[in-house]
Amino acid sequence: MIPRIQDENQFKSKAISKDKAYYTDPLELLKQLDLTPQQMFFSADAAKEFRFKVPASYVDKIESGNPADPLLMQIFPVQNELKPSAAYSKDPLEEANSLCQPGLLQKYDGRALMLVTPSCAINCRYCFRRHYPYDDQGHLWGAIKKNVQLILQDPSIKEVILSGGDPLSLSNARLTELISMLELIPHIKRLRFHSRFPIVEPGRINDELLQALNNNRFQILMVLHINHAQEMGSDTQISIEKLRKNNVILLNQSVLLKGVNDNVETLRQLSELLIEHHIIPYYLHMLDKVQGSAHFEVSDNHAGRIYQQLRDALPGYMLPRLVREIAGEKSKLPV
């Protein structure tokens, strides 16, 4: 059975104020959701270490009164984040080493990754960039012109990956400018966006953005970061359909997160839902071991068991690749 798609009005009883764009106060969110700080093991210090930020459209998809809601768990600052954990560091991917130039990462053949903005629409607690020294990078936008020059000088680069933060945090004007600069580089064939906006703030997929994505010679890919079927609401469905109708190739990557999606049924439902919306399940990532995220860890054994059952349950094209990123490797590695 294909699960019924969540309707955005499903949790209407919360009566979110319509003019509010973002929640930045975790306690205000709890009040809204009829939960107490004790129930959630709230930590103000954790919220200080990595800022709390959630768009109202994402809050609309959270179930009131459920401390284990899989969406709430991804964004709520808890005491466990402050527990030190030996294998967890501030820069688990050692990206500081791959930065050939502020705002540009080239770890894998044929692809260059540009960090175009430090901002995201939402702050996910397990984010591997939660300690990223963005402030040392100066103004990323200022570095972009230089990075375009570097890419111009390396004909082996066929694909530019726009990342951040979330590249769709850039204004449409800036994105249009960036795309035009990259269009002048003949060896670039593809642009890839990694974005959570279509999920967490679908209104960002506006006509001007679609025009910017469509009016260029590139093949455009967008890797969505959907971790749970409940993140898909009717607003998200509409934004995804708009992207698809504008020739954007849609892929999805999820992070395997304890208590959020670490079971076969949840992952199977997610893959079914993705295909229903013409999105190819691409990667299922093992957690990057970033300080403050150890409570989300799924062991290799558990991951392997889930994946085996998932393989039995799904057609091959619906099965994301279970991978992990290891510092210094030439690609993400299968688990």
Ligand SMILES: *Cc1c(COP(=O)(O)O)cnc(C)c1O
């Ligand atoms: C993940 C990643 C890529 C893209 O890898 P794919 O396997 O092509 O999705 C490229 N550059 C960096 C630095 C990455 O972390």
Ligand code: SF4
């Ligand atoms: S980079 Fe991705 S995982 Fe990290 S906070 Fe932004 S949207 Fe969340």
